[in-house]
Amino acid sequence: MTIPLLSLIVFLPVAGAAVLMCLCNDDAVRWTALGFTVVDLVLAVAMLAAFDTTTHEMQFTEKHPWVPAIGITYTLGVDGISALFVFLTALLGWICVLASWVAIDRKVKEFMISLLSMQALMLGVFCALDLFLFYVCWEAMLIPMYLIIGVWGGAGRVYAAFKFFLYTLAGSLVFLIGVIVLYFHGGETFDILALTAQDLPFDVQSWLFFAFLIAFAVKVPMVPVHTWLPDAHVQAPTAGSIILAGVLLKMGAYGFLRFSLPMLPEASVYYSTLMLALSALAIVYGGLLALAQDDLKKLVAYSSISHMGFVTMGIFALNLRGLEGGILQMFNHGVTTGALFLFVGVIYERTHTRSIADYGGLMKVAPVYTGFLALFTLSSMALPGTNSFVGELLVLSGGFAANMAVGTAAVLGALLSAAYLLGMYRKVALGPASVGARYEIRDVNAREMAAILPLAVFVLWVGFYPKPFLDVIDVSVKNLLTEVHGKGSGQ
Amino acid sequence: MTGAVLLQWVLASLPEIIVITGACILLILGQLMRAGQEHLLVSASVAIVLIAALATLMLAGEVRPAYSGMFVADRFAVFFKFVFYLATVLTFLLSRKYADIEGIGSSEYYVMLLFALSGMMIMASATDLLSIYVGLELMVLCTYVLTGFLRHERRSNEAALKYVILGAVSTGIFLYGVSLVYGLTGTTQLDAMAAAVSGDPLDPGLLLAVVFIVAGLVFKVGAVPFHMWVPDVYEGAPTTITAFMSVGPKAAGFAVILRVFLNPLVAASDVWIIVAVIAVVTMALGSFVALVQDNIKRLLAYSSIAHAGFATFGVVAGGADGVASVMLYLLIYAFMNLGIFGAVIMMRNGDFSGEVIEDYAGFAKSHPGLALLMLIYLFSLAGIPPTAGFFAKFYVLVALVEQGFVVLAVIAVLLSAVAAYFYIRIVMVIYMREPERAFEPALTPLVRATLFCTAAGTIGIGLFPAWFLRLAQQSAFGG
Numbered sequence: 001m002t003i004p005l006l007s008l009i010v011f012l013p014v015a016g017a018a019v020l021m022c023l024c025n026d027d028a029v030r031w032t033a034l035g036f037t038v039v040d041l042v043l044a045v046a047m048l049a050a051f052d053t054t055t056h057e058m059q060f061t062e063k064h065p066w067v068p069a070i071g072i073t074y075t076l077g078v079d080g081i082s083a084l085f086v087f088l089t090a091l092l093g094w095i096c097v098l099a100s101w102v103a104i105d106r107k108v109k110e111f112m113i114s115l116l117s118m119q120a121l122m123l124g125v126f127c128a129l130d131l132f133l134f135y136v137c138w139e140a141m142l143i144p145m146y147l148i149i150g151v152w153g154g155a156g157r158v159y160a161a162f163k164f165f166l167y168t169l170a171g172s173l174v175f176l177i178g179v180i181v182l183y184f185h186g187g188e189t190f191d192i193l194a195l196t197a198q199d200l201p202f203d204v205q206s207w208l209f210f211a212f213l214i215a216f217a218v219k220v221p222m223v224p225v226h227t228w229l230p231d232a233h234v235q236a237p238t239a240g241s242i243i244l245a246g247v248l249l250k251m252g253a254y255g256f257l258r259f260s261l262p263m264l265p266e267a268s269v270y271y272s273t274l275m276l277a278l279s280a281l282a283i284v285y286g287g288l289l290a291l292a293q294d295d296l297k298k299l300v301a302y303s304s305i306s307h308m309g310f311v312t313m314g315i316f317a318l319n320l321r322g323l324e325g326g327i328l329q330m331f332n333h334g335v336t337t338g339a340l341f342l343f344v345g346v347i348y349e350r351t352h353t354r355s356i357a358d359y360g361g362l363m364k365v366a367p368v369y370t371g372f373l374a375l376f377t378l379s380s381m382a383l384p385g386t387n388s389f390v391g392e393l394l395v396l397s398g399g400f401a402a403n404m405a406v407g408t409a410a411v412l413g414a415l416l417s418a419a420y421l422l423g424m425y426r427k428v429a430l431g432p433a434s435v436g437a438r439y440e441i442r443d444v445n446a447r448e449m450a451a452i453l454p455l456a457v458f459v460l461w462v463g464f465y466p467k468p469f470l471d472v473i474d475v476s477v478k479n480l481l482t483e484v485h486g487k488g489s490g491q
Numbered sequence: 492m493t494g495a496v497l498l499q500w501v502l503a504s505l506p507e508i509i510v511i512t513g514a515c516i517l518l519i520l521g522q523l524m525r526a527g528q529e530h531l532l533v534s535a536s537v538a539i540v541l542i543a544a545l546a547t548l549m550l551a552g553e554v555r556p557a558y559s560g561m562f563v564a565d566r567f568a569v570f571f572k573f574v575f576y577l578a579t580v581l582t583f584l585l586s587r588k589y590a591d592i593e594g595i596g597s598s599e600y601y602v603m604l605l606f607a608l609s610g611m612m613i614m615a616s617a618t619d620l621l622s623i624y625v626g627l628e629l630m631v632l633c634t635y636v637l638t639g640f641l642r643h644e645r646r647s648n649e650a651a652l653k654y655v656i657l658g659a660v661s662t663g664i665f666l667y668g669v670s671l672v673y674g675l676t677g678t679t680q681l682d683a684m685a686a687a688v689s690g691d692p693l694d695p696g697l698l699l700a701v702v703f704i705v706a707g708l709v710f711k712v713g714a715v716p717f718h719m720w721v722p723d724v725y726e727g728a729p730t731t732i733t734a735f736m737s738v739g740p741k742a743a744g745f746a747v748i749l750r751v752f753l754n755p756l757v758a759a760s761d762v763w764i765i766v767a768v769i770a771v772v773t774m775a776l777g778s779f780v781a782l783v784q785d786n787i788k789r790l791l792a793y794s795s796i797a798h799a800g801f802a803t804f805g806v807v808a809g810g811a812d813g814v815a816s817v818m819l820y821l822l823i824y825a826f827m828n829l830g831i832f833g834a835v836i837m838m839r840n841g842d843f844s845g846e847v848i849e850d851y852a853g854f855a856k857s858h859p860g861l862a863l864l865m866l867i868y869l870f871s872l873a874g875i876p877p878t879a880g881f882f883a884k885f886y887v888l889v890a891l892v893e894q895g896f897v898v899l900a901v902i903a904v905l906l907s908a909v910a911a912y913f914y915i916r917i918v919m920v921i922y923m924r925e926p927e928r929a930f931e932p933a934l935t936p937l938v939r940a941t942l943f944c945t946a947a948g949t950i951g952i953g954l955f956p957a958w959f960l961r962l963a964q965q966s967a968f969g970g
Contacts, residue, residue, distance in 0.1 A: 067957040069964060070889065110859070136876040143870055146915065150923050158923055162915070169875075169911055173904035176885070180892040180900070 005047055006060045006076040009086065010123045012040045013093070013116040020116070026108040030101060033112040037094035037119065044090035051083050053471045056479035058129060058193065059083075066133070071189045075129040080476035081257055081327060082126045084469065085250060088334045089126065091454070092246040093119045096239035098451040099342055103238055103349055104152055111152055114144040115239060122247050126254065131179050131190040138251065139172050145240070145248070153235040160228075160235035167228040171218035178211030182263070196262045196483065205267035212260050219252030220308050223282045233301035234354075238345025241297065245304050246338035250330045253311050257327070257480065261315070265484040268318070275316035276402060280409035282309030287416030291423075296344045296354045299424055300337060303380065306413055307333050307388075313410060314395035318484060322398020323477045324470055329391035331469065332379075332462060336388060339376045339455040343369070346448050350441050356424060361433030366443040370429040372452055379459045381421045382414060387462035503555035503564040506543040506572060507612050513539030514605035521598020533587050533937075536601045537580055540608065544576045560680050561619040570818055570966035571615035571746045574825050578739040579608045581829045581944065584937045585836050586731045592839060592933060593729060595640050604735065607633035611743035620669045620679040620704075623747050627665075627711065630740055631658050637735075638728040650727025657720045658710070665707025671700035681750060701762055704751060705769075711744035712799045714773040725792035730839060733788060734832030737795045742821040745802060749814055752806055767807045771902055774800025778910040787835055787848050790913060791828075794872060797910050798824055801887060804903050808890035814967035816883075816890040819960060823871075823883040823952055830945030831868040833938060834861065840933040848917060853926030861932065862921050864946050871949045873914040874907050879952035886960065 016036030023029050052059060058077030066074045078086060096115055104111045121144070124137035142165055150161030179190075185204055186195040200208070218225045229249075233241050261268050286306030293299040311333065314326025346369065347362075348354055363370040379386035382393075392414065400407035444452065462469055501508065517535055524531065547569055555564040582604060590600060610630030617623040635658065639651025669679060675696050676684050710717035725733045752762060777797030784790035802824070805817035838845025845851075855862035871880035884907060891900040952959050 065957075067960055069957065069960050070886075136881070139881070140876045142875055143866075146918075147922060150919060158919055161919070161923075162912070165915055166908065166912060170905065170908045173908055174901065177888065177892070177897065177900050177904060180885075180889055181897060183889070184892060 004062050004076075005043065005050075006078065006086075006127045007062055009040060009043045009047065009090070010076070010120055010127055012036060012043065013120040013123070017113045017116040017120075020109055020113050023109065029109045029112050030097070033116060034094060034097045036116065037090075037097050040119070041090040041094055044087050047078070048083060048087055048472070051078075051080075051472065053080065054475060056080070056475045061129070066130075071183075071191075072132045073130050073191065074133060075191065076127040077129045078127060080473040081254070081480075084327065084331055084472055085126045085247070085254060086123055088250070088331055089119065089122045089247050091458075092242055092334065092338055095338065095342065095451045095455070096242050098447055099242060099345055100237065100239040101447055103345060107151065111148070114147050115243075118144045118148070118243055122243075122251070125251055129192045131182070131192055131195065133190075134192070135172075135176060135179055139169075139176075141248075142168055142172075145243070148240040148243075149232055149236045152237045153240070155235075156231070157235040160231040163228045164232040167218050167225065171215040171225070174211050175215030178208045178215075181211075182208060192258065198263070200264065202266050202270075205264040206270070209260060209264045209267035209271060212255065212264070216252040216255040216260070217278075219255070220249060220312060221252070221305065222278050222309070222312060223285050223305065226282070226286070226305050229305060230298050230301045233304075233341075234295060234297045238341060238348075241341040241345070242338045245300070245341055246334040249304065249308055250334060253308070253315060253326070253330055256312070256315050257323075261318075262480060262483045265486075268316070268484060272316045272318055273403065276313055276399070276406040279309045279313035279316065280406045280413075282306065283313070283410050283413030284416065287413045287420065290420045291416060293420075294356050296347075296356055296424070296428075297341070299356070299420060300340045300344065303417060303420065304333070304337055306417060307337070307380070309413065310392060310395050310410065313399050313406065314391075317395070317398035317402035318481070319398050319401055320477065320481060321394045322402060323481065324473060325391050325394025325396075325398055327473050327477065328462070328466065328469060329388065329395055332387040332391045335455050335458045335462075336376055336379045336386075339372075339452065339459075340380060342448075342451060342455075343373050343376065346444060356427050359428040360431045361429070362441070363429045364433045365441045368443050368449075372444075372456060373429060374425065375456055375459060377421050377425045379463070381418045385460070385463045387459050387466075390462060390466045499555065500557040500562075502550060503557035504562060504616070505550060506547045507609050507616075509543045509546055510539060510605055510609040510612065513542070514602050514609065517598060517605065518602045521602065524598060529590065530587065532598055532601050533583050536583050536605060539605060540576050540580050540583075544573065547572050547576075556618075558622070560682070561622040562613075562616050563618050564616055566966040567749075567814075567818075568612075568616040568746075570822075570963065571742060572612050574742045574822050575608055575611045575615070575739050577822075578735060578742070578825050578829065579604060581833070581941050582731055582735040582739075584941045585734065585829075585833055587937050588933050588935045589729070589731050589836050589839065592841075593641060595729060600637070600640060603633045603637050607637070607735075607739070611739055611746075614743045615746040617747070618681050618750065620672065620681070620751075623751075624662075624666065624669065626743075627747070628662065630743060631662070631711070634732070634736055634740060637732045638724055640729050640732065641727075644727075646727040647729070648727075650724045654720055654724045657717075661707050661710035661717060664703050664710075668700045668703025668705075668707060671696060671703065675700065702765070705762065705765060708744060708748050708751065709769060712741050712748065712803075713796050714769050714799050714803060715776050715796070716772070718773065718776065718796050721796055722789050722792040725795070726786060726788045730788065730832065730836045733791075734829055734836065737791065737832070738821075738825045738828055741795065741799060742825065745806075745817055745821055748806060749817060753809055753814065763807055763809065766803060767896075767899060770800050770803035770807055771899070771906075772800075773797070773803060774903065774906045774910075776800075778906050778913075781910065781913045784913070785848055786846050787851075787917070788846055790848065790917075791831065791835070794910070794913070795828065797906070798828075798872075801884060801903060801907065804896075804899060805887045805890055807899065808887070808894045808896060810890065810894060811964065811967050812886075812890040812893055815960075815963040816887040818967060819886055819956075819963040820883040822959065822963070823879040823949075826945045826948035826952065827868050827871040827878075827880055830942060830949060831865065831872065833941045833945060834865050834868065837861070837932045837934060837938050837942075838930075840931060843930050845930075845932075848920055849927070851917065851920050852924035854921045856926055857929065858932065861934075861942075864942055865921060866918055867946055867949055869914045869918050871953070873911040875911070877950075877953045879949050879956070882953055882956045882960075 061077035064074045121137045121141045128134035186198045290302035314322040382388040613626030641647035713721040781793035871878035874884040
């Protein structure tokens with residue numbers, strides 16, 4: 001009998017949450033949560049180590065009947081694309097625990113339980129090979145995330161939590177109808193692989209494409225359904241922001257990769273120009289909005305919208321470079337933006353202000369902090385040698401191949417990102433030390449360092465030697481492309 | 492009529508006979524009871540229901556028609572009877588402490604509930620418009636009385652009076668429809684009705700009759716446009732009775748609706764268009780009006796209107812899956828709605844009414860366990876996985892899409908997104924506000940047991956729906 005590795009990875013955080021329920025000491029809760037998330041990361045690494053990069057077939061598959069009467073199964077499995085995100089989720093999991101170590105000082109147990117259930121559900125989304133199971137994980141996530149924002153968030157948390165909940169719910173419910181329609185068109189099965197193999201008529205594909213688009217676009221988020229994101233980010237506690245930016249946003253893009261492209265290839269090709277235009281809009285508009293922000297978190301949130309525009313642009317360029325760049329950029333964005341939110345959280349714990357105008361000359365009082373901040377800021381604006389450069393370059397070259405105008409707009413967006421990120425860094429880190437006079441600023445401590453260092457390693461690793469990461473996704477992406485073009489326009 | 496036939500008839504209706512006999516005995520014994528022995532009433536009532544449940548289970552093996560085609564004990568009826576047993580037993584368990592607090596602990600309370608139960612059981616088994624009428628009246632007469640059981644409270648009296656007057660009108664309309672059907676087809680039996688009409692099913696007279704019957708039945712489940720009584724009655728009635736009415740009589744109404752609407756005669760007359768409109772309007776009204784309620788009983792009243800609307804979508808879908816989806820929906824709804832009402836009942840303690848949503852502010856801080864239970868019920872009512880409420884809605888949507896009603900399915904989900912707002916608003920008050928005053932919920936072991944049972948059902952069916960789904964599918968007729 002083989003070990004059900006994916007089930008272990010998915011259910012370990014659930015087990016952790018169950019253990020936490022029996023604890024009552026806050027410190028014990030923190031250490032237990034950390035222990036479970038670290039073990040989960042180890043399991044994810046083990047999964048990657050055993051992953052076969054030469055095949056696009058699903059690996060580590062498990063299949064058990066769940067509701068046989070209507071063809072629902074419990075099926076897990078990963079290909080190159082999902083394996084990368086399982087790893088990313090597990091990587092950010094324990095960093096979230098570290099980021100909440102002192103920031104969360106009331107209802108610690110409940111917070112960690114929410115955090116661990118979030119992690120289990122996110123891993124479930126990336127591992128699920130049954131559409132029903134996918135949907136259950138996808139939507140069940142609303143409960144812990146609603147609580148994380150609404151209970152432990154900032155002053156406007158209730159409004160932000162409602163906005164997040166209702167936006168996502170409305171999008172998901174239309175997706176649910178799409179899923180059921182797909183179920184009846186695809187021979188009454190929820191098996192994702194079987195549904196992928198179906199050939200649907202074009203008009204059905206079109207309807208489904210838009211049903212799916214609503215759900216995924218809200219999650220990504222694409223302009224014009226992005227307005228929940230700044231509110232949610234600003235109000236969420238640091239760990240919530242890291243999860244949102246690091247993983248939750250990726251699920252929308254993952255939805256495009258797992259469902260829209262392979263299941264609805266003709267519609268995806270047909271509407272790709274529309275999607276490219278929306279992506280370019282998000283890149284430029286998000287960048288312009290970020291330029292005008294004074295709140296650190298809001299700035300990073302709007303930059304997320306812009307960066308996720310690169311991701312969707314890469315995906316809907318529908319060529320090898322675009323797709324690989326888009327997927328790599330999803331991973332990079334998770335690492336870099338996760339780190340940036342972590343940095344905002346670290347400084348906020350000391351000063352309790354996020355307004356850029358309140359800061360200045362931080363380099364003099366916290367040199368290590370500003371040093372790493374520089375690294376991640378440069379990574380976010382895609383400086384060569386950092387992870388985002390590789391991803392963004394691939395996306396741009398794919399984007400130009402697909403559509404000249406959109407590629408040009410994206411370059412403009414990349415310029416904008418340099419403007420707002422460098423501007424932010426200048427105001428916060430350089431100049432006279434205005435902040436030191438008012439606040440006691442300590443540099444990063446060992447706990448914060450432990451959270452920052454691994455992310456910094458990935459920034460440089462992907463920046464200088466992206467091959468291992470591209471190898472993981474390569475075969476799956478090529479297979480995805482043959483599915484799109486083979487069944488689609490016949491290119 | 493031979494003895495053997497009579498025996499068969501008695502066997503078919505044995506659970507009903509047990510409940511009615513038990514209720515009569517309890518009525519007499521209740522008069523002999525001394526003060527301070529109220530717990531015996533609860534035990535005796537629960538025992539009666541359990542014996543009836545046992546009898547139902549033992550006789551569930553085969554279809555038993557009885558009383559010359561007026562009554563049938565089939566799997567469909569058995570499924571509904573178990574929903575009724577569940578609702579009644581949990582109501583008994585919740586009533587014990589609440590009855591003490593409100594001072595309504597007389598034996599009539601329990602006897603009335605048992606008679607209402609027998610009425611619902613007859614409704615589930617009835618295959619003739621007249622036996623439906625008998626069951627219906629038995630049930631509603633008891634609920635009229637129970638609604639007004641808080642004799643010293645104006646609200647309760649007002650509710651009962653409104654309920655009686657509106658209920659009587661709707662029953663009259665129903666009976667008028669029945670008489671029209673009899674005049675046109677010469678029978679009131681559901682099966683014979685269909686056979687009698689071989690000609691044009693769109694005969695205007697028949698259509699009129701169908702509309703009258705629909706109106707009478709829709710009143711009982713509280714669907715628009717016959718919903719006006721629901722908020723007032725739910726608010727005024729003792730909360731235990733509100734809990735009971737929102738689950739039991741509503742399920743009984745749907746049992747009859749399924750039998751009548753899916754009858755070939757009614758199905759042929761394009762009545763589904765009316766039903767579809769009713770479903771959409773009901774759900775919209777329930778969801779939107781609930782948004783602005785501050786009293787939790789009124790809010791749950793509108794929520795129950797919205798849920799009736801969603802279940803009606805399953806009736807629109809029809810077919811085996813449609814019927815099964817309504818049945819599963821009602822079963823799951825019984826668990827989650829009795830759960831949330833159990834929590835509301837528990838809040839009533841001393842001089843604290845616990846009826847305003849703001850009363851729950853900071854509840855999570857003072858009672859984290861109970862708050863978690865309420866969270867489960869509320870998210871289940873909102874239809875968020877992995878709770879059972881999601882699966883109930885999901886299956887109704889599957890049935891709708893299967894029949895090609897994709898647009899209706901989209902309307903249904905968008906309205907349930909609206910409905911989600913007022914459920915999570917309560918969650919917000921519980922979890923994200925600071926407590927304003929300290930209070931002690933009226934928790935007894937019986938209430939605890941009820942809450943545990945409903946929470947287990949809400950989560951359990953959500954995670955492992957397979958068995959319950961198969962049960963509903965096997966119990967649905969027409970498949």
